[in-house]
Amino acid sequence: MTVAEVIVDVPTMQTNRPFEYDVPSSLSEVVEPGMRVEVPFGRGKRKIQGFVMKLKDTSNFKGKLKPIDRIIDLRPVLSSEMLDLSSWLADRTYSFQISCLQTMLPSVMRAKYHQMVMPIDNEDTEVKQLFKDQDSLEVTSQMSDEEIKLINHLKRQSKVEIEYVVENKANKIKRQAITTNLNPIQLREKRSELRSNAKAQLKLINYMIDNLDKMPVELSVLADLDINRAAIKTAEKNNILSIIEVTKRRKPVGITPEKTTKMDLSKEQSDAVKQINQAIDSEEDKTFLIEGVTGSGKTEVYLQTIDRAINKNKTALMLVPEISLTPQMVNRVTGRFGGKVAVLHSGLSNGERYDEWTRIENGSVQVVVGARSAVFAPLMNIGLIIIDEEHEASYKQDDNPRYHARDVALWRAKRHNCPVVLGSATPSLESRARAQKGVYTLIRMKKRINQHPLPHVQIVDMRDAENSAVKGDLSPLLQDKLWRVLKRKEQAIVLLNRRGYSSFMMCRECGFVLKCPNCDVSLTYHKDLGKMKCHYCGHEEEVPQICPQCHSKKIGFYGTGTQNIERQLNESFSEARILRMDVDTTRKKGAHAKILKQFGDHKADILLGTQMIAKGLDFPNVTLVGVINADTTLSLSDYRASERTFQLLTQASGRAGRADKPGNVIIQTFNPDHYAIKDAAVQDYETFYNQEMYLRHQANYTPYYFTTLISVSHKDEGQTLKQAYWIKRQLSAVLSDRAILLGPSPTMISRKQNKYYYQVIVKYKHEPKLHQKLLDILNDTQADTKKGFNIAIDNEPQHID
Ligand SMILES: Nc1ncnc2c1ncn2[C@@H]1O[C@H](COP(=O)(O)OP(=O)(O)OP(=O)(O)O)[C@@H](O)[C@H]1O
């Protein structure tokens, strides 16, 4: 007999373990671990989905096992590595294993799709019999077990393959493209007939001559090269080309960037590369922390070590924060490794994401670049994992399962015996402290490439007489520096530091703020939906055009203030071309990338924006960075406020003077003496680190203590508190007196979704009984979830409010 252990899709504590099912003989050769199946569950006739975790010969179950009903996938969707990872992840994040399994799948596998069987060996009699002259076969729940078995049998012999087809019209889209019947000689003839001022025509024909072998070329590619439609139309009229429609498979990144080759490394770079390569060669699961100042050339270290992994016939995974997953970064990687790269980011449609996922899964690519969830990319034989800007809070998912990509990366590295490289100019305190203790290997890169100096930073005290006298937000010094930059035809970045990334709506006439009807928070704008949404309860509504209170049209996004600064810049520098980058201007897909490209092409002089422009950008012509309000992040109640402020200011300053021209930075602040600001001004991470560590030590914070946050919610405030106190008592019963137990206290937003929230915080160093106790608490309170209680546990929270 064959028994399958299945994790069922019923997210509760009691069902958070494998259930045994009988594998009927008709499916015995078909079912494999990592496939999804449909199984009966509970007393009724309910059928639910589950993941096969394991197959075995015997069962410990006394009664008769229920059989698996049918299989959903004809091939495993998760590897054995992922199955193991899900167990570890569920335990580590106190979440249900089913949620972890679902998280690892690309979203399209959770949505609607069709499974198609395609013939490979058309001559085979069994294949012929199966397909009966059709060119493909859809797998449906109506298929008989015999048919499924036959398909499987043929799949094993590589006579058929199974493909997933996403229900998505974008699957194959029609696009316009140009093509030509002319040969190079004829094209050159046409070129010679052009009038001397027909610049656009000249550019177009030159392009065609150089790229004849690539025809047809899509219009969008030409647009990226600034060849406009009018020029193409003219050429069509003159019989130089014709416009046709092509159906093209989706391709996430536009034009393939120019091929780049290895750079000659600086001494610091080559030392770093050597150490990492050694670990790749010897297959050591070592973790490196590269603490390299802005512009020290960390990316080239990543690229050359990735290259080493590839040359060893291994794969490499590179994580970057979503926001710095700009074409610039993607181009650097694809420019070096071309078609060997898959890119995963949230800007992709479901279909595009699935395409990339498939290319990874079937081994067509050797390098994956992506944001947080790419850490689950189905790469095999990983030789190197890189996490760029490792300090970024966005590597932690703030919803269940609350995983940190860094932890998952370390787990996978152990499994694959490969090194992990964490890189940043401003490492998180946790990582830097681990390097201090020798858990990670510290690699410091102290100099910028080509001995370029770090930018010269001036702190402007906004409290003093001269500055408080100015109307507006631009200090005389910043104005003066901007003037000089514009005069020299260089570029500037102006950063407006905001508390959060979200944007809410406010009426500028009556002060009305659009709030969630269920929660104590304002609704925030959601780009992908084009709607206002509540982060806590999911409530959604349309973006109001007029104020619901006073009917004024002056209702708009607020919380950025960038428009206001833009106006001030326009008034002072009427000649300057200004680009604004914030939630308002990046609402459309691809807008973010477009703005950066415009700026990179020097079609603007000043790039004004929020935190989203602070990191990773590498524009050689930027010689000035101005930070308007350095203090805002300092006022956060979070104990990481200083760290976040230091990181932001250091990163932002690091955008200036990266090439031959020296850079200047102006930081405007009301707290000029704060150590986070002073240390950022001299780009002195080590001094900041020491000071901050001292304070964390004094206050018993991370990284001196581990932190676990338990939050309780319920409709009734009294009940919530009672439950929170009960949890606290449970914990104090097992904790040693060296642990610190705080709370219960209301969270900053104490009412969400008409529920009250209280939290208990445990800070500890070594509490062997804590983990089990927390699991027990989840178990014991399971019955209470029916009464509307919700308990969430966050291991090492990124924010405490
Ligand atoms: N060995 C080299 N020779 C010449 N130029 C280099 C070399 N290595 C890197 N560069 C260039 O130096 C610039 C800065 O490098 P890079 O963007 O990798 O810095 P970084 O350390 O990632 O900085 P940040 O932390 O600010 O993102 C880039 O324009 C890069 O092309």
Ligand SMILES: [Zn+2]
């Ligand atoms: Zn709400």
Ligand SMILES: [Zn+2]
């Ligand atoms: Zn109003």
